[in-house]
Amino acid sequence: MQNGLKESIIKEVERLKPDLIEICKTIHRNPEVKFKEFKAVEVLTAFLKKNDFGVTQGIGGLETAFNAVFKGAEKDGPTISLLAEYDALPQIGHACGHNIVCTASVGAAVALKNVAHDSLGKIVVVGTPAEEGGGGKITLIKKGIFKDVDLAMMVHPSNKTRMVRLMLAVVEIRFIFHGKSAHAAAYPYEGINALDGVILTFNNINALRQQLKDDVRIHGIITEGGYAPNIIPDRASAQFYVRALEERYFKKVVEKVKECARGASIATGTKIDIKMEEFTYRPFKPNYTLAGIFRENLSFIDIKEDPGDERGDMGSSDIGNLSHIIPTIHADISICDDKIVCHSPDFRDAALSEKGMKGMIIGAKGLALTAFDIFRSPDKMDMIRKEFEGK
């Protein structure tokens, strides 16, 4: 009986496939950066409304956030959220494949509702803007959007299929150095070189690296470096991301990086402003019980997990913050071979390719079947919750 319904869910995703591919490709061809994802939201919410979901746009004070709710017949059942990311990257478009993330979640929600409405609690598709550096989910958490939600699920395209990949905490820091302009040849001794403040910050951080643990990542760009070689720059700035796996150590590293910039300021006689982004992406807290249910459902549709270390190829995401609030899965689905890495033009092309569309459909099926299992077996939800609470 249960497997009969599972087969029906799989068939329903297949029936929806042409619509889902159209949505996925439309979003890919219209890349929109953080907080500007109007077209993506329009396309996704139109499909959800057409399929009887109650849509509210602009939740949590974010214009391009939405939720889409369907209440099933099981009044006491859990509330499961399917997350939809849809922001693109500046310049290179959908090189993180978020067109696949959102379409898989929407496809799963609609297929579940069409086939299994009698067995469901509440399904909420949450449209979460600005994953790429805008912390959309962090704002939504603060505004209470996940208050009555029992768990959150999403898939992300990747070069491997993996149920659990850890993620690093990350924060953005800007250093602005203030000096004094002067003619660089005639009166260099009258100048204070703000660009040297930036360059020494990079050098100090490069010296620091040897003393840090392996999982730390510090990477920056120069955002202002002067106007002409014959003017001593009176202002220069740099923007860094600092990342680490373990939260307490992460905070220590952030302080060390700030000290590198302060040291550069002393050495050059410049003044420094340090501006920290007001939010931090937290490391991802996995839920192995939920990941195990997802794995079983992928094997039900003949998809195997690739071998690999959960500490391999770690990035960061605002889902890290959500994973500390409710049990969460962020499963990777392979859409290309492992020489292609995300945030590259080749990955962007993969997110529109036939393999990309195949990955999106696999993701939709995996999400729908996993949510269905949890709706049908309260003991599964209990086990997920127990692990989350550390019992």
Ligand SMILES: [Zn+2]
């Ligand atoms: Zn990304």
Ligand SMILES: [Zn+2]
């Ligand atoms: Zn991404």
